Amino acid sequence: MEIRSLTTADLEAFEAFYRSLSAEILQLFAPFGPDSPHDQLVEHLRLAEAGEHVSFGLFSAGGDLEGHCYVSHLHGEQPSFGLGLRERTQGQGWGPKLMAAAMEDPRVKNLSL
Structure with missing residues (x-):
């Protein structure tokens, strides 16, 4: 498994994860359901690339997105946090690792909460 920042290049895996x-x-x-509009998912990834969100994914060796952790609205009054894993990935210790990656991002560490 690999934890890394999500980009617009991950759109197909991102959509498959939420479905x-x-x-x-x-x-x-x-934050996104299986029926979320394509444009909403693209916008989240675009804003992550632009530094407005922190968005990390947990990827299997086969390239499937197994988990998503984000902190959105970094420059707003109320940043939002979320963490979700596919059922098949739960209970293996990946949730805390994925959360740590997001929380250690300098943009999150510098938030005044």
């Missing part, structure tokens, strides 16, 4: 999440996961973690 794969169960109703139970979406009830707790739903």
Whole structure:
């Protein structure tokens, strides 16, 4: 597994990840659902590339996106945090590792919360 920043080049994996999440996961973690407009997903990745969001993905060796962690609205009054994993990846210790990657990003560390 590899943890890295998401870019617009990851759009296909990003869309597949959100389409794969169960109703139970979406009830707790739903920044984007399986029916989210394509443009909304593109915009999130574009803003991440522009430094407005921190957005990390957990990728399998086969290139599947297994988890997503983000901090959005970095320059707003209320940044937003989210972390979600596919069911098949839960319980393996990847959630804390993915969260640590996002929290260690200098843009997040410098937030005054």
